[in-house]
Amino acid sequence: DAKTTQPTSMDCAEGRAANLPCNHSTISGNEYVYWYRQIHSQGPQYIIHGLKNNETNEMASLIITEDRKSSTLILPHATLRDTAVYYCIVRDTGTASKLTFGTGTRLQVTL
Amino acid sequence: GAGVSQSPRYKVAKRGQDVALRCDPISGHVSLFWYQQALGQGPEFLTYFQNEAQLDKSGLPSDRFFAERPEGSVSTLKIQRTQQEDSAVYLCASSLNRGSSPLHFGNGTRLTVT
Numbered sequence: 001d002a003k004t005t006q007p008t009s010m011d012c013a014e015g016r017a018a019n020l021p022c023n024h025s026t027i028s029g030n031e032y033v034y035w036y037r038q039i040h041s042q043g044p045q046y047i048i049h050g051l052k053n054n055e056t057n058e059m060a061s062l063i064i065t066e067d068r069k070s071s072t073l074i075l076p077h078a079t080l081r082d083t084a085v086y087y088c089i090v091r092d093t094g095t096a097s098k099l100t101f102g103t104g105t106r107l108q109v110t111l
Numbered sequence: 112g113a114g115v116s117q118s119p120r121y122k123v124a125k126r127g128q129d130v131a132l133r134c135d136p137i138s139g140h141v142s143l144f145w146y147q148q149a150l151g152q153g154p155e156f157l158t159y160f161q162n163e164a165q166l167d168k169s170g171l172p173s174d175r176f177f178a179e180r181p182e183g184s185v186s187t188l189k190i191q192r193t194q195q196e197d198s199a200v201y202l203c204a205s206s207l208n209r210g211s212s213p214l215h216f217g218n219g220t221r222l223t224v225t
Binding site: 100 | 152154155210218
């Protein structure tokens with residue numbers, strides 16, 4: 001799987017949009033971008049994934065650049081409960097393959 | 112149940128004991144994955160099943176680690192002769208075996224070897 005680069009940590013004020021960047025410059029054509037988050041003492045929670053088009057669901061939006069070398073996860077109105085480690089992962093889904101986690105971004109939402 | 116269920120939630124073992132960790136995947140999910148997460152680190156892949164077939168065990172750290180899924184549903188991760196470095200959270204995930212279906216994780220079993 002291609003590697004990803006994320007900032008180690010970020011802060012966001014409650015109620016504001018949290019924009020989490022991810023670089024994946026070596027991504028190949030059949031690799032999807034997945035985002036997960038992990039709140040303390042819980043397993044990773046699936047957020048969203050996409051191939052080339054922007055995606056939106058009830059949790060977040062995923063913006064992928066046209067060259068697919070980077071993406072941004074947007075939490076439109078962050079709350080304290082969004083404080084977590086966010087993982088950006090690229091995955092070749094040709095053979096239902098595993099996810100390879102990096103170190104993620106620790107997002108701290110503050111009052 | 113609605114999600115992946117793992118038991119026990121916590122396990123304390125004396126060094127040298129054998130342990131067995133259970134995973135109940137989401138009903139109908141063909142693929143099942145085991146991960147190990149050390150404190151402060153991201154999850155590390157251990158092994159992968161498609162139905163009852165173990166297709167990838169490249170992440171198992173030693174021959175003391177063994178996983179099975181005999182009927183293609185519930186899976187057990189067994190660690191023999193536990194050592195202190197085996198202390199970690201063991202996570203199970205399942206997914207549908209099609210396209211880009213995401214993995215869904217349980218909350219893990221925290222193993223402490225004393």
